[in-house]
Amino acid sequence: MTLAGLSLRDLEYAVAVGRLRHFGRAAEQCGVSQSALSEQIRKLEAILGVALFERTRRRVEPTPRGALLLRRAEAVLAEARFLIAAAQHAAEPLSGELRLGVIATLGPYYLPGLLGALRARFPRLQLRLTEARTAELLQQVRRGELDAALLALPADDAELSAQALFFEPFHLVCPAQHVLSQMARVTLADLDRDGMLLLEEGHCLRDQALALCGTAAAGSPARFASSLEMLRNMIAAGEGFSLLPLLATAGRAADGLTHCRKLDDPAAGRTIGLCWRRSDPRGEEFRTLAALLAAEAPAGTRRCHGAAVGGDAV
Amino acid sequence: MTLAGLSLRDLEYAVAVGRLRHFGRAAEQCGVSQSALSEQIRKLEAILGVALFERTRRRVEPTPRGALLLRRAEAVLAEARFLIAAAQHAAEPLSGELRLGVIATLGPYYLPGLLGALRARFPRLQLRLTEARTAELLQQVRRGELDAALLALPADDAELSAQALFFEPFHLVCPAQHVLSQMARVTLADLDRDGMLLLEEGHCLRDQALALCGTAAAGSPARFASSLEMLRNMIAAGEGFSLLPLLATAGRAADGLTHCRKLDDPAAGRTIGLCWRRSDPRGEEFRTLAALLAAEAPAGTRRCHGAAVGGDAV
DNA sequence: CCGCCGCAATCGGTGCTACCGATCGTTGCA
DNA sequence: TGCAACGATCGGTAGCACCGATTGCGGCGG
Numbered sequence: 001m002t003l004a005g006l007s008l009r010d011l012e013y014a015v016a017v018g019r020l021r022h023f024g025r026a027a028e029q030c031g032v033s034q035s036a037l038s039e040q041i042r043k044l045e046a047i048l049g050v051a052l053f054e055r056t057r058r059r060v061e062p063t064p065r066g067a068l069l070l071r072r073a074e075a076v077l078a079e080a081r082f083l084i085a086a087a088q089h090a091a092e093p094l095s096g097e098l099r100l101g102v103i104a105t106l107g108p109y110y111l112p113g114l115l116g117a118l119r120a121r122f123p124r125l126q127l128r129l130t131e132a133r134t135a136e137l138l139q140q141v142r143r144g145e146l147d148a149a150l151l152a153l154p155a156d157d158a159e160l161s162a163q164a165l166f167f168e169p170f171h172l173v174c175p176a177q178h179v180l181s182q183m184a185r186v187t188l189a190d191l192d193r194d195g196m197l198l199l200e201e202g203h204c205l206r207d208q209a210l211a212l213c214g215t216a217a218a219g220s221p222a223r224f225a226s227s228l229e230m231l232r233n234m235i236a237a238g239e240g241f242s243l244l245p246l247l248a249t250a251g252r253a254a255d256g257l258t259h260c261r262k263l264d265d266p267a268a269g270r271t272i273g274l275c276w277r278r279s280d281p282r283g284e285e286f287r288t289l290a291a292l293l294a295a296e297a298p299a300g301t302r303r304c305h306g307a308a309v310g311g312d313a314v
Numbered sequence: 315m316t317l318a319g320l321s322l323r324d325l326e327y328a329v330a331v332g333r334l335r336h337f338g339r340a341a342e343q344c345g346v347s348q349s350a351l352s353e354q355i356r357k358l359e360a361i362l363g364v365a366l367f368e369r370t371r372r373r374v375e376p377t378p379r380g381a382l383l384l385r386r387a388e389a390v391l392a393e394a395r396f397l398i399a400a401a402q403h404a405a406e407p408l409s410g411e412l413r414l415g416v417i418a419t420l421g422p423y424y425l426p427g428l429l430g431a432l433r434a435r436f437p438r439l440q441l442r443l444t445e446a447r448t449a450e451l452l453q454q455v456r457r458g459e460l461d462a463a464l465l466a467l468p469a470d471d472a473e474l475s476a477q478a479l480f481f482e483p484f485h486l487v488c489p490a491q492h493v494l495s496q497m498a499r500v501t502l503a504d505l506d507r508d509g510m511l512l513l514e515e516g517h518c519l520r521d522q523a524l525a526l527c528g529t530a531a532a533g534s535p536a537r538f539a540s541s542l543e544m545l546r547n548m549i550a551a552g553e554g555f556s557l558l559p560l561l562a563t564a565g566r567a568a569d570g571l572t573h574c575r576k577l578d579d580p581a582a583g584r585t586i587g588l589c590w591r592r593s594d595p596r597g598e599e600f601r602t603l604a605a606l607l608a609a610e611a612p613a614g615t616r617r618c619h620g621a622a623v624g625g626d627a628v
Numbered sequence: 629c630c631g632c633c634g635c636a637a638t639c640g641g642t643g644c645t646a647c648c649g650a651t652c653g654t655t656g657c658a
Numbered sequence: 659t660g661c662a663a664c665g666a667t668c669g670g671t672a673g674c675a676c677c678g679a680t681t682g683c684g685g686c687g688g
Contacts, residue, residue: 051595
């Protein structure tokens with residue numbers, strides 16, 4: 001368009017000549033032959049319509065106009081070098097801003113222990129964290145409002161890629177005096193669907209709990225909690241029991257009001273994964289990140305390793 | 315050097331894609347085929363080491379890093395456009411700064427009436443005026459400390475070009491009651507060398523006056539003036555007479571103390587010319603300027619027209 | 629469910645031009 | 659007067675920007 005044929009390289013040549021006052025040495029410094037530099041300067045002068053230099057056999061001096069334009073040229077080059085420098089920074093994997101979403105039943109229990117390791121490994125990574133429910137997270141990732149999300153797999157979406165991080169078992173949490181707390185072994189089959197407390201609709205944890213305990217029966221609305229913490233309070237109040245992900249139970253077993261125990265079903269739990277837009281060019285970085293997260297899987301979980309799960313196979 | 319292969323055109327392509335979010339339309343706007351633009355974007359991404367865009371079939375979005383780098387790219391382009399704009403301004407003939415020297419026996423009498431016309435014709439020309447004697451002016455022009463000078467030709471210097479502007483006759487100025495003021499006709503031959511007042515050494519006018527009046531006799535040192543005005547005062551005081559250039563006599567004839575009259579020698583006078591470094595790329599502009607100055611030659615002078623006088627022919 | 633459309637990527641071919649080495653012309657110097 | 663330095667110029671070459679055509683993929687309408 002308006003920048004007819006102007007080239008950064010030619011500006012460099014001109015600036016070099018302006019500095020060194022010598023075509024030969026300028027050519028050497030620019031790594032081209034003197035003839036090439038001479039021709040390019042000539043071309044540049046033609047483009048600008050201004051004679052940049054006054055040539056004598058013994059002297060090369062910028063004309064007054066040339067000196068002014070050379071200063072402008074240096075400004076252009078400076079900006080270009082800023083661009084290069086910014087690109088070099090940006091080229092570092094997992095640097096800069098990363099908008100990461102997390103499901104509400106994982107974030108508060110998982111992230112606090114994670115951020116330190118993350119910062120140590122990727123000090124230039126700036127996390128922007130969002131907490132929401134699975135459907136919202138997926139939507140935001142699809143729309144590009146988030147770069148990636150931590151959620152329970154599978155996240156069935158052809159547009160997304162995902163990689164499993166670790167398997168987080170569900171534990172049974174019931175009131176301290178509850179009959180389930182007395183049994184030697186507890187399996188999913190032992191759970192009374194009517195006594196189970198659930199999260200509101202939209203939380204994947206609710207669906208997983210229901211799926212584990214067979215077909216849904218119409219529970220009373222009062223038995224829905226809007227958050228995990230609320231759910232825990234309801235259990236402590238004797239309202240019923242529930243399945244809670246391991247990380248949400250850590251360090252809380254000894255409050256006296258609730259009883260927390262493992263289930264004897266190894267399949268009872270959820271697979272936490274990282275997902276992102278399949279089309280995002282940072283796919284490799286996300287895999288690297290996922291590898292780190294899997295390697296740093298919290299105690300009690302079972303680390304997943306292996307290839308990422310492709311979009312439609314998630 | 316450090317800006318490996320970066321090209322302003324490619325930055326324009328990238329910015330267009332970033333704005334339009336569409337390779338095809340961006341290509342159209344940039345006036346290239348879609349394939350060319352696509353390849354150049356790919357090359358640019360390779361150079362920067364950063365994926366600038368996330369491509370889906372239906373969407374093209376800058377990556378967060380891409381968005382950042384595109385902003386930098388726009389800054390580069392903005393500077394480049396400034397450069398182009400500055401060049402377009404600078405390309406206007408006789409615009410910008412012009413360091414012009416004038417001999418002291420001409421400047422004060424010639425320039426005041428000239429500057430208005432000059433400003434009207436070349437409103438963007440900014441004159442930096444210097445007053446000095448011929449040798450100094452020539453030296454400064456040669457050294458590039460001045461761009462051009464107004465002086466009496468010939469200025470014999472192979473390094474310089476010059477163009478004659480006008481012939482300025484010398485008038486005889488003598489005390490009002492002086493014998494020369496009574497004569498019907500006065501020629502150079504009538505002038506008594508011992509009664510003639512001169513400027514100090516270095517002034518070309520001194521040399522010219524001496525040359526016109528034959529070989530020099532040793533005048534008394536007291537009869538040298540350091541400036542034309544001083545010379546005029548000495549004449550008014552009855553110290554002697556002198557030859558003064560026409561412009562220096564204008565509007566002063568009626569002061570009662572001095573008498574001013576033409577000489578009957580058409581050759582008595584000096585040719586005022588403009589000179590500049592032969593190697594200065596603005597030669598054409600100087601010729602244009604000289605043409606204007608010749609056309610605007612002051613009343614009483616004889617305009618010179620025709621080709622410029624080459625350096626060694628001056 | 630299929631075929632069409634829109635779009636970016638890709639491919640093969642072409643012409644421009646940046647580049648080089650060699651040479652020229654000028655200038656200043658020994 | 660010959661020599662050295664320097665920028666301009668020239669002929670030839672190779673790289674690459676560009677083009678038109680095609681492919682491949684995803685969305686949409688029938």
